[in-house]
Amino acid sequence: MTEVLSEQMGSGSHSGALLEVDDLHVEFRTRAGVAKAVNGVTYSVDAGETLAVLGESGSGKSVTAQTIMGILDIPPGKVTGGEIRFRGVDLLKLPEDQRRRIRGEGISMVFQDALSSLNPVFPVGWQIAEMFRMHRGTSRADAKKKAVELMDRVRIPAAKERVNDFPHQFSGGMRQRIMIAMAIALDPEILIADEPTTALDVTVQAQIMGLLAELQRDSNMGLILITHDLGVVADVADKIAVMYGGRIVENAPVHELYKNPAHPYSKGLLESIPRVDHKGQELYAIKGLPPNLLEMPTGCAFHPRCPYRRDNCVTDVPPLYTISGTRGSACHYWREVIDEGER
Amino acid sequence: MKASAESILEVRDLVKHFPLTQGVVVKRQIGAIKAVDGVSFDLHRGETLGIVGESGCGKSTLAKLLMALERPTSGSVRVHGRDITSARGAELKRMRRNIQMVMQDPYTSLNPRMTVGDIVGEPFEIHSDVVPKGGRRRRVQELLEVVGLNPDHINRYPHQFSGGQRQRIGIARGLALQPEIIICDEPVSALDVSIQAQVMNLLERLQNEFDLAYIFIAHDLSVVRHISDRVAVMYLGKIVELGRDAEIYDSPTHPYTQALLSAVPVPDPEGRETRQRIILQGDPPSPANPPSGCHFRTRCWKAQDICAQQAPALEVRPGSGHPSACHFAEVRDVVNAQ
Ligand SMILES: Nc1ncnc2c1ncn2[C@@H]1O[C@H](COP(=O)(O)OP(=O)(O)OP(=O)(O)O)[C@@H](O)[C@H]1O
Ligand SMILES: Nc1ncnc2c1ncn2[C@@H]1O[C@H](COP(=O)(O)OP(=O)(O)OP(=O)(O)O)[C@@H](O)[C@H]1O
Ligand code: SF4
Ligand code: SF4
Ligand SMILES: [Mg+2]
Ligand SMILES: [Mg+2]
Numbered sequence: 001m002t003e004v005l006s007e008q009m010g011s012g013s014h015s016g017a018l019l020e021v022d023d024l025h026v027e028f029r030t031r032a033g034v035a036k037a038v039n040g041v042t043y044s045v046d047a048g049e050t051l052a053v054l055g056e057s058g059s060g061k062s063v064t065a066q067t068i069m070g071i072l073d074i075p076p077g078k079v080t081g082g083e084i085r086f087r088g089v090d091l092l093k094l095p096e097d098q099r100r101r102i103r104g105e106g107i108s109m110v111f112q113d114a115l116s117s118l119n120p121v122f123p124v125g126w127q128i129a130e131m132f133r134m135h136r137g138t139s140r141a142d143a144k145k146k147a148v149e150l151m152d153r154v155r156i157p158a159a160k161e162r163v164n165d166f167p168h169q170f171s172g173g174m175r176q177r178i179m180i181a182m183a184i185a186l187d188p189e190i191l192i193a194d195e196p197t198t199a200l201d202v203t204v205q206a207q208i209m210g211l212l213a214e215l216q217r218d219s220n221m222g223l224i225l226i227t228h229d230l231g232v233v234a235d236v237a238d239k240i241a242v243m244y245g246g247r248i249v250e251n252a253p254v255h256e257l258y259k260n261p262a263h264p265y266s267k268g269l270l271e272s273i274p275r276v277d278h279k280g281q282e283l284y285a286i287k288g289l290p291p292n293l294l295e296m297p298t299g300c301a302f303h304p305r306c307p308y309r310r311d312n313c314v315t316d317v318p319p320l321y322t323i324s325g326t327r328g329s330a331c332h333y334w335r336e337v338i339d340e341g342e343r
Numbered sequence: 344m345k346a347s348a349e350s351i352l353e354v355r356d357l358v359k360h361f362p363l364t365q366g367v368v369v370k371r372q373i374g375a376i377k378a379v380d381g382v383s384f385d386l387h388r389g390e391t392l393g394i395v396g397e398s399g400c401g402k403s404t405l406a407k408l409l410m411a412l413e414r415p416t417s418g419s420v421r422v423h424g425r426d427i428t429s430a431r432g433a434e435l436k437r438m439r440r441n442i443q444m445v446m447q448d449p450y451t452s453l454n455p456r457m458t459v460g461d462i463v464g465e466p467f468e469i470h471s472d473v474v475p476k477g478g479r480r481r482r483v484q485e486l487l488e489v490v491g492l493n494p495d496h497i498n499r500y501p502h503q504f505s506g507g508q509r510q511r512i513g514i515a516r517g518l519a520l521q522p523e524i525i526i527c528d529e530p531v532s533a534l535d536v537s538i539q540a541q542v543m544n545l546l547e548r549l550q551n552e553f554d555l556a557y558i559f560i561a562h563d564l565s566v567v568r569h570i571s572d573r574v575a576v577m578y579l580g581k582i583v584e585l586g587r588d589a590e591i592y593d594s595p596t597h598p599y600t601q602a603l604l605s606a607v608p609v610p611d612p613e614g615r616e617t618r619q620r621i622i623l624q625g626d627p628p629s630p631a632n633p634p635s636g637c638h639f640r641t642r643c644w645k646a647q648d649i650c651a652q653q654a655p656a657l658e659v660r661p662g663s664g665h666p667s668a669c670h671f672a673e674v675r676d677v678v679n680a681q
Contacts, residue, residue, distance in 0.1 A: 057506075200398075201397040202562065202603060206623075230536065231565075234612040258612050270610070272539070272540035274540075275565075279588075283543055285537065285540035286540070287541075289508075290535070
């Protein structure tokens, strides 16, 4: 991040984590009604740390990320509450020109549909170089040199010869690496990777995850990894935030969550993974369907699917109960869930 | 699993090359994409054969050849001894009844303008002798019930269902003609983990109930292991290793299988710091121009001169009980194979 930006952001003078999302609320006003996509999300990530955000399709993972980046579709989207603090400063209160500076230099993102978000009519090298020209005013020649360096860094073979190639001339895995190159071009302090490997083969996925880990180690970046792959999470996360129906239902350090989940939804997810010793048996399946955001269930949003449900779950919204300094669960009966012992 | 030894499907030396052409007005063939390049296997009654491999290795093309939706360049697909690739007209229609398909994408594989009843009952229009017209509605409702959908929803449209429910609609349709074989091409890939488990359980229950044989294509190796009796690993149009699920997952002998398994992230953070992993360099080569000899040699850490000269046959090699297409096949401990 540039000097000017750090000064504006008052670096070093705050006590919290590098990035803190605090009780964020986002709605979409559509003809069909108001969809409450994000209903009080709280999470944080520090330099060098990896936070994995896990959750069912439609649970609000990408919308939260878009709001952090300041690229939410407004309208129909609207932030109706909460703060997003970067170095202690609430981004939601900053004017657009300052937010634009932070985008790319402070916080940057690899998008979920990366494979289609490269512009097909420009060479990839030009698209990477554009980052430097726009943000730094770098000269054409220098920007192109930097683009080649970056392509090298994300291991595009023969980067120098390929800098003028177009996106369709690269494989899916290589295009994803180019997207990562663009996202890290300006040395961001936080990188949000939204399902960076979902469309890729496991062998390519392993390459990309290895690359992200290395980049993070080199520059002490904070990483927010959005995924629904419980294997990837177990591999790389320091801590996990599990989302359901637009809320965080559990947060925990990675080892604790896998060993002993404290929310029935996270527990159900872990139990539904096919495991070798369960071959030939039925898989555990969370019954029922994800909630409809236009008609959220009353009380605990998970209650129609929950095997632990009691009467008050239908009426009382569970707060995110504190289990320890680093753990929380939005379940009235988290003690019972966690007491079932280690897996 | 109650797979019997009776082969209901025999695939021999199956090849599908798509011509690569150049020129707009006068098309010249300048080469071929070798999508499926000499595949042989048997499928037994009531058994599940899993097929895994990287994107573009020919899994879907193989599925289409088995369904006779594509004509092979050469080779045969025998269903109960009769070759479906040379069948025509009424015979082809009759044979197709016996092999049905469930597709990957529950969002686009169903016609949005047809009701669920029409979608599930459509096979009866084509094969009108299966159920008499008057009984079709009831039969469709029975099918919906079998796959766990509400039979009263027969007049609804696909967009009124969730992804998992749409996949059930596709399965109900696949069952309509009481086939012996169902080919599932990535049937759960588009679904959430919690819904995946529901659909997998359904497939297993139906298999036991109707003695179905499945060809199960997926890129999630733990899902494939859960459901499969045997697994075939494909690379660039060829099967490189074939065996019972435990043989493939616990004692793979082909370097590609070993790399593939070691790349699968394990859903348990315990011991992750010390896990061994084979990270393959580069991408798979183009199927239009596969390497000479062993197709895998450009990414293989064990390649020798012979690998460039001689294509290794898929055969049982010393020290292992299942076939592998590698000159230097040997069991290697893949620490984190799931
Ligand atoms: N531009 C938009 N207009 C209306 N609704 C939207 C818009 N963007 C997102 N939503 C809704 O907000 C909800 C949360 O979406 P989001 O993309 O955050 O889910 P997600 O957790 O990222 O899911 P996935 O795993 O499928 O990517 C969804 O119900 C979605 O339909
Ligand atoms: N109709 C076609 N014409 C030309 N080439 C084709 C055609 N269909 C498939 N191919 C090519 O054949 C190869 C095998 O494709 P196929 O769809 O069978 O792969 P796959 O293993 O199913 O991959 P995925 O996991 O991505 O679904 C690919 O290189 C593909 O581009
Ligand atoms: S609050 Fe009640 S319904 Fe919600 S997860 Fe806990 S036990 Fe289940
Ligand atoms: S035949 Fe040679 S190149 Fe091919 S997998 Fe075996 S060792 Fe590797
Ligand atoms: Mg998303
Ligand atoms: Mg396919």
